[in-house]
Amino acid sequence: xxxxxxxxxEAARKLTGRRRREVVAVxxxxxxxxxxxxxxxxxxxxxxxxxxxxxxRLLVCGGEDGPLRTTGGLELTTPYGLEAISxxxxxVVPAWRSITSPPPAEALDALRRAxxxxxxxxxxxxxxxxxxxxxxxxxxxxxxxxMYAPTLAKRYPSVHVDPRELFVDDGDVLTSAGTAAGIDLCxxxxxxxxxxxxxxxxxxxLVVPPRRSGGQERYLDRSLPEEIGSDPLAEVVAWALExxxxxxxxxxxxxxxxxxxxxxxxRFRSLTGSAPLQWLITQRVLQAQRLLETSDYSVDEVAxxxxxxxxxxxxxxxxxxxxxxxxxxxxxYRARRPQGVAESAATALETVVPSQGSPSGRRGAPVPxxxxxxxxxxxxxxxxxxxxxxxxxxxxxxxxxQRSAP
Numbered sequence: 001x002x003x004x005x006x007x008x009x010e011a012a013r014k015l016t017g018r019r020r021r022e023v024v025a026v027x028x029x030x031x032x033x034x035x036x037x038x039x040x041x042x043x044x045x046x047x048x049x050x051x052x053x054x055x056x057r058l059l060v061c062g063g064e065d066g067p068l069r070t071t072g073g074l075e076l077t078t079p080y081g082l083e084a085i086s087x088x089x090x091x092v093v094p095a096w097r098s099i100t101s102p103p104p105a106e107a108l109d110a111l112r113r114a115x116x117x118x119x120x121x122x123x124x125x126x127x128x129x130x131x132x133x134x135x136x137x138x139x140x141x142x143x144x145x146x147m148y149a150p151t152l153a154k155r156y157p158s159v160h161v162d163p164r165e166l167f168v169d170d171g172d173v174l175t176s177a178g179t180a181a182g183i184d185l186c187x188x189x190x191x192x193x194x195x196x197x198x199x200x201x202x203x204x205x206l207v208v209p210p211r212r213s214g215g216q217e218r219y220l221d222r223s224l225p226e227e228i229g230s231d232p233l234a235e236v237v238a239w240a241l242e243x244x245x246x247x248x249x250x251x252x253x254x255x256x257x258x259x260x261x262x263x264x265x266x267r268f269r270s271l272t273g274s275a276p277l278q279w280l281i282t283q284r285v286l287q288a289q290r291l292l293e294t295s296d297y298s299v300d301e302v303a304x305x306x307x308x309x310x311x312x313x314x315x316x317x318x319x320x321x322x323x324x325x326x327x328x329x330x331x332x333y334r335a336r337r338p339q340g341v342a343e344s345a346a347t348a349l350e351t352v353v354p355s356q357g358s359p360s361g362r363r364g365a366p367v368p369x370x371x372x373x374x375x376x377x378x379x380x381x382x383x384x385x386x387x388x389x390x391x392x393x394x395x396x397x398x399x400x401x402q403r404s405a406p
Contacts, residue, residue, distance in 0.1 A: 015089050015118035021193065025059040025088035025114075027107065027130075028078055031097030034070040036125055036179055040092040043186040043202070052201040054194045059084045063107040071097075082110045090120045090189070093127035094182070099148050108134040121173050122189070124182035128175045132156040136173050143168045145178040150274065166212060184212055233257060233271055240280065244287050245305050250276045285321050288314060292330040299326045 015021065024044040028037055045058035062068060062078035069075055085091055091114050096103065111134045115121050123131040128144040129152060131137050137159040144152050149163030162168065167176040167185040169192075176185035187210065191199035196210075203210035236257045240248075253276060254264035268276040287306045291297055297305065303314035318326050 018087055019089045019114075019117060019119055020057075020087070021089035021120065022054075023057045023059065023088045024090045024092060025061050025080075025085045026092045026094065027061050027063045027082075027085070027111075028068055028076065028094070029063045029097055029103070029107070030066075030068040032068070032070060033095050034072055034074060036095035036127075036182055037070070039124065039179075039182040040094060040122075040186055042206070043183070043190070044090075044092075048202065048205055051205055053190070053198050053205070059088055061085055064104050082106060085110045085114050085119075086117075088114065088119060090122065092122040092124065092186075093130045095125040095179075096127055096129045099126055099129050099151055103130045103133050111136065115172065118172070120189075122185065123173075123175045124185065125176060125178050128152060129155075131173065131175065132159055137175070140170045140173060141168050142170070142173075142175040143177050144175060147178075153274070154271065183208055187211070233267060241283060244284055244307050247307050247309060250280065253280075281317050282321065284308060284314075285317050288318060288326060289322075289329070292326055293333050302326065 024040065026037075026040045026044070041058065041060065044056040045060075047055050049055050059080050060078045061080045061082060061084050063082065066077050067075040068078065091111065093111070107130070111121060111131070115134075115136055121131060121136055123129075123142075123144075125145050126148055128137065128142055129148075132142070132152060132155070137156065139158055139160070141160045141162055142152075143149070143162050143165040146163045149161050152159065153161040163177075165177065166181040167174065167188060169185075169188065174185060174189070176182050183206065187199050187203055187208075190202055191211075200210045236253055239256060240253055250264070251261055253268075254261045257264055257267075259267065265276055268274075268279070274282075284306045288302050288308075291302045291305060292299075295302075299314065300311045303311040306314065308314040308317070315325055318324070318329070322329060324332075
């Protein structure tokens with residue numbers, strides 16, 4: 001929680017008389033994904049008092065005129081409209097239908113009013129874009145699905161976007177990452193309201209871990225806004241992603257873009273929401289993760305194949321981003337992967353990453369199949385091409401670098 005929000009919490013901003021914290025309004029819009037929308041309905045809308053879970057009162061509200069159509073083509077009608085939000089002490093906005101379209105002005109006004117009157121506002125996944133459009137995330141830490149985090153940071157530069165977290169609790173405004181992280185945040189709300197035992201009882205009913213450790217680091221991939229494909233810098237970005245095994249710096253990228261370093265830094269930051277040097281380091285660390293997971297190269301060799309000038313540089317950046325050394329990360333990853341699956345994953349990736357001063361034909365340094373080969377290929381952020389290890393099964397060691405949620 002930020003210092004500003006902690007101060008606000010200490011000031012004990014109270015709900016207005018007609019609002020109750022246990023009354024939860026879920027704001028639905030047409031075009032919303034059915035799964036994300038159903039998460040708060042299941043958590044807060046089912047009476048589980050027999051299992052020791054305190055009851056919430058659920059108000060399902062339409063954020064615009066119905067019927068509302070989901071991504072699967074289903075038509076929904078809601079029992080309440082925006083007026084019902086005035087009774088809620090908790091307002092949840094599930095995933096928004098499009099990160100490129102503005103939410104309805106009436107819904108944004110209702111969210112602002114609810115927040116001013118002391119309600120807790122929650123954005124699940126791309127619901128963070130709705131909260132940001134309402135101005136509720138200005139100057140605050142927030143998260144969203146890692147794939148859309150750069151777009152959120154670019155579009156709303158006053159928001160402190162952290163794509164590594166599963167969820168961020170900033171007191172009276174909370175946001176979560178992608179689909180499953182919405183469950184994590186809802187469980188966190190129950191835990192905050194009613195304690196660990198109640199949250200644990202609910203988790204058992206949902207058959208999910210009561211508290212997942214770690215964040216989105218393992219799922220981060222190219223992390224570029226979808227609209228980058230139409231920008232002239234897309235070609236430079238595509239070249240950088242294809243040549244991570246070479247030692248080049250931001251000056252090299254600026255020269256390829258025919259820009260001064262200062263102009264390139266400004267344009268790159270406006271496009272991606274990130275400084276080019278930090279972005280480049282992040283991509284090299286992600287490539288190192290993939291090689292540690294899918295090859296038998298030593299840490300020194302991995303460093304060279306990811307463009308780091310020395311193994312020391314790799315270890316330093318790797319630990320800062322993931323909280324673990326490369327060797328410990330590989331050991332934990334392999335301890336969690338069945339041997340056959342690991343071998344098939346490595347065999348499925350046939351393209352070899354060449355390394356300066358080493359044979360380019362050596363097997364065991366594959367590039368993920370989703371690596372872009374052109375500017376258009378880099379336009380979107382594809383998810384990791386390898387099966388992601390389940391790091392949350394009880395009784396198994398967690399991967400290094402998984403950070404506890406706030």
